[in-house]
Amino acid sequence: MGPTMHDVARVAGVSIKTVSNVINDYPHVRPGTRDRVNEAIVQLDYRPNLSARGLRSGRTGVIGLAVPSLRENYFAELADEVIRAAEKRGLGVMVEQTSGDRETELRAVSRSRPRFLDGMLFSPVSLGQEDADALSVDAPLVLLGERIFDGPTDHVTMHNTSSAQAAVEHLLSIGRRRIALIGADHEDDDEASSASLRLKGYRRALEQAGIEQDPALVRHMSMKQWNRAGGASATHEMVRDGVEFDAVFTLNDTLGLGVLRALREEGLRVPDDVAVIGFDNIDESKYSVPSMSTVDTGRAQIASIAVDRLLERITEKGERRKPETFKPPFRIIARESTGFPDADDPDGA
Structure with missing residues (x-):
């Protein structure tokens, strides 16, 4: 038999009624009390009876x-x-x-x-x-x-645009000037897409650094190609086309993992020859070889x-409030792929 509401009340040091009030999200519960009850729920892995609660x-x-x-x-x-x-x-x-x-x-x-x-x-x-x-x-x-x-x-x-700009600025700060971008939309007129917003940040960073933008450095694909194969293919194409580049910014980390593989196959060293930074801070990025710098969104x-x-x-209850937009802060995580093996990374890299 699983834990009961009585067990939660005992661990949290409150009454069963208080536990019920927290589970049903009644407003008049002190924050400290609510936290203790929620901690007890997690500790005991208590699952409320949804059928009874719904009734x-x-x-x-x-x-x-x-x-x-x-x-x-x-x-x-x-x-x-x-x-x-x-x-x-x-x-x-x-x-x-x-x-x-x-x-x-x-x-x-x-x-x-x-x-x-x-x-x-x-x-x-x-x-x-x-x-x-x-x-x-x-x-x-x-x-x-x-x-x-x-x-x-x-x-x-x-913060798609400003975080992408920060990623490119990170590459600029380590002396890179021929920065490729992988994952742009085929059409730039979809201003609401992740790709377009991040491309905007890329362009803004180059413009503010006084670097002329080279269309050959921007590799386009559909979002369905935002995977390892897409990143590897775009990298091989740039090398085959004779495009000179000393850094790559990928619009998600999965593309970046493909880029790391392709660069190795092409005999290019990371970060010595080409620095790489991704976007999203997926778990795999800190365990790649080398570990991949990224944007934690x-x-x-x-x-x-x-x-x-x-x-x-x-x-x-009552009149609904107006809809709101929320954007949590982002941070750049510098790892081995941009030359920071001892980076301060609380996620464990």
């Missing part, structure tokens, strides 16, 4: 998360962070993969509150600014990512903020 409150304690692909490291790790954040708040998570398909994304939003879901976190890649009205649903919904701005929902995103904070905002929307 009392009209809520099930289960939220949804719709992401493009769980094969992509970033979204798999984001899902893990969301599940961890939700568990701390006594919530379960149902994860749905949309495969980046437009119709699947539209269906995910339209049914964003099945009977067993209290609300949904939604990360689209095929929907765009013109689809903002599709987010006007009755169920609580929080948007993740960069595809739609100023929509009718709370939005948790990242605050994934854990994104997950925590998103779950909190969704929970607030689920429990809010």
Whole structure:
């Protein structure tokens, strides 16, 4: 038999009624008391009886998360962070993969509150600014990512442009001047895409450094090619085309892992001949050889903020407040691929 509410109350040193108030997210609980109860829930791995809870409150304690692909490291790790954040708040998570398909994304939003879901976190890649009205649903919904701005929902995103600029500035600071970018959109007119926003930061950094931009250094592909094979292929192509480059900025870490492999196959040393920096700080980047410098966009904070905002929307009463946008801070993690083997990396690199 698993732990009970009585066990949680005993470990937290509170009454069963207080535990119930925390689980049901009643507002009049002292923060310190709420923290003790939540810590006891995690320690005991207590799972509330969602059926009974739903009958009392009209809520099930289960939220949804719709992401493009769980094969992509970033979204798999984001899902893990969301599940961890939700568990701390006594919530379960149902994860749905949309495969980046437009119709699947539209269906995910339209049914964003099945009977067993209290609300949904939604990360689209095929929907765009013109689809903002599709987010006007009755169920609580929080948007993740960069595809739609100023929509009718709370939005948790990242500093794409300024963080990409900082990544390129890091390469400039170590003396690199022929900096390639891998992962740009085929079309630059989609201003809301991750690729376009990061390309903007790349261009801004070069412009402010007084470096003329060379189109041969920008390698285009679809987001479905943002993988190891895409990064390796683009690198081999640059070498084959005779393009001179002394650094590479990849628009996600998975591309960067492919770049590291291709550079080795081409007989180029990292970072001596070519420095490399990625984007997203996936776990694998700190265990590559050499370890890969990257942009940490605050994934854990994104997950925590998103779950909190969704929970607030689920429990809010009366007039709904206006939607808000949240962007956690980012940081550059300098590792071996840009010549920093002793970098200060609290994640363990």
